[in-house]
Amino acid sequence: MKAAVVLFPGSNREGDAVRAIEMATGRKPQIVWHAETELPAGTDLVVLPGGFSYGDYLRCGAIAGRAAIMDAVRAHAARGGLVLGICNGFQILCEGGLLPGVLMRNKDLRFVCKMQHLRVERADTIFTRAYTKGEVIKVAIAHGEGNYEADEATIARIEGEGLVAFRYCDANGVVGGVANPNGSTNDIAGIYSEKRNVLGMMPHPENLIDPLVGGIDGAGLFKSLVAA
Amino acid sequence: MKARVTVTLKNGVLDPQGKAIEGALKSFGIDGVGSVRQGKVFDIELSTDDRAQAETLLKAACEKLLANTVVENYRVEIV
Numbered sequence: 280m281k282a283a284v285v286l287f288p289g290s291n292r293e294g295d296a297v298r299a300i301e302m303a304t305g306r307k308p309q310i311v312w313h314a315e316t317e318l319p320a321g322t323d324l325v326v327l328p329g330g331f332s333y334g335d336y337l338r339c340g341a342i343a344g345r346a347a348i349m350d351a352v353r354a355h356a357a358r359g360g361l362v363l364g365i366c367n368g369f370q371i372l373c374e375g376g377l378l379p380g381v382l383m384r385n386k387d388l389r390f391v392c393k394m395q396h397l398r399v400e401r402a403d404t405i406f407t408r409a410y411t412k413g414e415v416i417k418v419a420i421a422h423g424e425g426n427y428e429a430d431e432a433t434i435a436r437i438e439g440e441g442l443v444a445f446r447y448c449d450a451n452g453v454v455g456g457v458a459n460p461n462g463s464t465n466d467i468a469g470i471y472s473e474k475r476n477v478l479g480m481m482p483h484p485e486n487l488i489d490p491l492v493g494g495i496d497g498a499g500l501f502k503s504l505v506a507a
Numbered sequence: 508m509k510a511r512v513t514v515t516l517k518n519g520v521l522d523p524q525g526k527a528i529e530g531a532l533k534s535f536g537i538d539g540v541g542s543v544r545q546g547k548v549f550d551i552e553l554s555t556d557d558r559a560q561a562e563t564l565l566k567a568a569c570e571k572l573l574a575n576t577v578v579e580n581y582r583v584e585i586v
Contacts (some may be wrong), residue, residue, distance in 0.1 A: 297536075337572070337573070338575055341572065341575065342572070343572065345572060374575065379577075380577065381575055381577045381579065383520070383521065383523075384523050384524060385523070386521065386523055387523070388523050388524065388527055426521075428520065428521070428578060429577065430577070462521070462523075494545050
């Protein structure tokens with residue numbers, strides 16, 4: 280598993296992503312600057328890390344989604360290569376046309392930074408096979424724009440094709456209501472592309488890989504990828 | 508040549524900022540406010556004087572970057 284982590288001006292979770300990948304794979308991913316036009320040869324997985332690319336100017340992820348490297352990321356995804364976008368990375372995937380929909384301002388206008396339970400919607404994907412279907416995991420969220428919105432037809436397609444990766448839930452796995460931290464449609468916390476080789480998610484699994492910082496529920500995602 | 512691009516949220520898209528502004532206006536005692544939707548305005552100086560060319564490039568700018576057409580509409584005025 281050869282991974283590359285893309286660095287945009289304003290990214291700030293790239294170190295966390297690198298640590299999580301290295302812990303799972305034993306191999307340090309390469310950091311790739313956004314102005315590059317090619318990914319390192321033999322890249323299996325591209326990670327777009329969290330942060331505030333371009334200061335969230337215009338719209339979150341809007342400018343980064345059109346960066347030079349994104350043509351290479353789109354080509355990589357089109358070939359079936361793996362792409363993981365976390366938090367701002369998810370916003371960049373939506374703005375860059377790799378995933379449908381958009382992340383809007385949180386419904387109550389607050390930046391939310393807390394621990395959050397998620398329900399793993401399916402465990403038969405390359406990103407989640409170390410989990411079980413319906414498993415409840417506890418990871419961190421930290422975002423002001425995580426309210427997933429798309430038109431009705433798109434939501435129907437995402438749901439119909441089983442492209443929801445994670446939903447916000449409570450500790451018992453009950454989805455919706457107060458367990459939804461941002462007003463996201465259908466409590467969506469993360470979605471896959473049609474072929475399930477691209478995953479965008481608002482929560483931060485890369486921050487929950489070490490018992491020292493309060494849990495290891497995020498490690499499963501990176502363990503899932505190792506076998507790839 | 509100068510242009511103004513206005514980007515607004517499509518109808519039906521939740522606008523929590525607009526809602527907060529609407530609430531604030533009402534709380535300030537400004538009567539008669541029905542609802543508020545927040546948008547963005549871009550004032551752009553163009554290096555061309557050709558109107559047709561300006562319209563083409565502004566449309567491209569909107570489609571490529573200025574508006575996210577999933578949730579936003581845009582309007583171009585050449586001033």
